[in-house]
Amino acid sequence: MGNAIRWMxxxxxxxxVDETGMSTVEYAIGTIAAAAFGAILYSVxxxxxxxxxxxxxxxxxxxTNV
Known part of the structure; x- marks a missing residue:
């Protein structure tokens, strides 16, 4: 049982931590989300x-007088 938990x-x-399956679409969505956050922050x-x-x-x- 301990080996199975360790393997899992x-x-x-x-x-x-493996990013080999990241596709271009996921990067594009992340970039759009970052740009949208930047636009909102800029407007605020x-x-x-x-x-x-x-x-x-x-x-x-x-x-102010010191």
């Missing part, structure tokens, strides 16, 4: 509320 654990580990960071908040933080930091 070894086989699952090899399957988890360049939004008016974020820009005004960062400007306010920088202004307060520059006008």
């Amino acid at each position: 654990r070894t086989r699952l580990t090899l399957l988890a 960071v360049t939004g008016d509320s974020i820009v005004s908040a960062l400007t306010n933080i920088i202004s307060r930091a520059l006008t």
